[in-house]
Amino acid sequence: MQGENLLKQYGQGESAVLAVKGISFLIKSGEWLAIMGESGSGKSTLLSIMGAMNSPTQGKYWVDQIDVYSLGNEERADFRRQYLGFVFQNFYLVSYLTLLENVMLPLAPIGIKRKEKRNLAQEALWRVGLDGQSHRLPNQISGGEQQRVALARAIVNHPPILLADEPTGNLDTKNSLEIINLLQKLNGEGMTIIMVTHNFGYAQFAGRILKLADGLLVEEIKNDGQKFSGQKI
């Protein structure tokens, strides 16, 4: 994943706000990257650009040599389906669907057999430790479990990249650690993970941390498992 001089402006004229001010990055396949920063630092905007959901005002963004924002809206939807999985702070599970159906959602537009979809969803639920609760509704389980379902939904179609926006933001420490452990496991299996977080403790699980402030990339911290080496930018 490569971003080059990405800039995002919201609004026009005097009310214009620059959320991201020319950020460049290179993320290798299988890497776990944490993005940190205060509220309004531009980290969620940057994540949405990485998620092929928010066209940058300026700059280029490639994934697997695909110039993502040169794709049309529909092709970008296909790109998201094939390459990306999303986990949000608020889980965004569909309340009227069972856990299994929620996990099956990304497979709904795909022309594969119902049984195969079910098997994939059950496998994803099993990976997050919720395979026995597939028939329950989201409001019948805890917040931690809901986030695990959201994680299962994000990985059900085996995307190479997982984007997590404050995945532990609404969870207590125990549940947060469970989610981090799951992310660690997925990363260990080769999945690229981009995680936005406020919490440095959880960011330390990533191989690299990008710190943003006021729309700018201000620091890059590398974690080789033994020590952190920071670099002010």
Added chain:
Amino acid sequence: MNLGSIALRNLRRRKTKAIFILVGLMVGVSAVVTFCTLVKAITEDIAHKLDEYGANILIVPQTQNLSLTYGGLSLGGVLFEMAEIKQADLEKIKSIKNAANIAAVGPLVLGVVDVANTKVLLAGIDFKAIQYLRPWWTYQGTLPDKEGLMVGAEAAKALGIKKGEYLKVNGETMAVTGILNSTGSQDDQIIFTPLKKAQSILKKEGRISMAEVAALCAGCPIEEMVRQISAILPGAKVMAVKQVVKSRLEALSHFQKAAYVFSALVVLVGALVVLVTMMGSVKERTAEIGIFRAMGFRSKHIMQIILSEAGIISVVAGVLGFFTGLGAAQAVLPFFTSSYHVSLPIDPLLAGLALAMAITLGLGASYYPARWAANLDPHEALRAL
């Protein structure tokens, strides 16, 4: 899990909104079904009544100088003392092309007779055809069999006669078997007796003064029938009781127009209800749609979900609307007609049209909300929360 099952699950979850849309569509469909059914039923009823109305083609001799009215409408005249038609000629009517449309042919002989020193118009008619020719007649007593008299209300009053009494007609004593209740027509001034008896009294055996034909029915080519009868009875003048048909059909046409305008309004309101409710529902689901888009649903997938929901509701609304419309038509029909014979059978064409209308209306009114949802930017949709 596919797009259709997402639509179904959402409908189950948002029952109130689904029911609201369903009712909106159903009211529109049922209004159209009600009006179409009513118009059809009333048309059939009018046709039936016209059949029952009695004579609607008159056959009179070519010479005419006596004004005659029928049902309050001027129908030309007949000079009953001078010109007659041969009764045997009436048989030819059975050979016309549209003979199947003829319910009854009623020969009528007219003549002035002397009753208690009073000149009275005597009419000889075929009482067997009376149910077709004078279905509105009500009377006290019985219809004459071979020789009796049925006296018009005014004539009975003028002659001071009651049923069961006897009258001397041209010197011949005859029993009054019945007194006709007032009809408001010239029948009130006439005394009636069976055709053969009248011909005998008037010495007009084998001849008639005029004939009435009960022929009207829905779609009958009445003008064509008049032409056909004229062709086989060159010595007679054949006339259609056009006014009756015309006024009834004009009234129906007015009702039809009003019904269509009202239906269109109800349908428009129904469409607006669907549009507004669907739009509200879609806006409520902004986050959900944002998630779908983030997960890689294309615009067409979102449209498919929303339009599937609308389609499911529309089909149900079409079926329910059709039967509700039929029920409503059945309920209000007595206010439009006093007939009890009118049936409201299930018309497959109307059922199909109701279904097609519900689907068109439901999908049409949902298209804009679906388009709006499909064009939602996933980032904006999620950011708006």
